[in-house]
Amino acid sequence: MVFDVKKYLLNKPEAVEAFPFGPEVAVYKVRDKIFALIGMENNEVRINLKCDPAEAEQLRMVFDAVLPGYHMNKKHWNTVIINGSIPDSEVKRMIDNSYALIVKKLGKSAAQLLLK
Structure with missing residues (x-):
């Protein structure tokens, strides 16, 4: 992994890291709404990300390292394996x-502030 995923997540406006499910899963939230989760499986970093349903399906077809969201609504979430196979x-x-999908659900004023 060339870039630091956790650092990138935490650089989002108002993003915070929490461990509500224990030390093995980092949860990233904006205003108490989850936009990413990171865990390890088989010595690989895996990140769950919200996605538009149609795009989620397309990404799964294009990238072997994109799977239906683990322990999430598989229509709206993907699990991305960070193994170098995706740029x-x-x-x-x-x-x-x-992040943008979650912020937009917070309302128009929050979206205008956080999605500059």
Whole structure:
């Protein structure tokens, strides 16, 4: 992994890291709404990200390292295996998209403030 995923997540406006499920799963929230979860499985970093349902399906077809969201609503969440097979720019785009989808649900004023 060329870029630091956790650092990238925490650089999002008002993003916070929590461990409500124990020390093995980091949860990233904006205003108490989850936009990402990170865990390890088989010595690989895996990140769950929210996604538009149609795009979620497309990403799963394009990338072997994109799976239906583990322990999440599989229609709206993907699990992305960070193993170098997906370009960093694409992983960042997926993170940005997940964050934006959650922020937009917070309301228009929050979206205007957080999605500058």
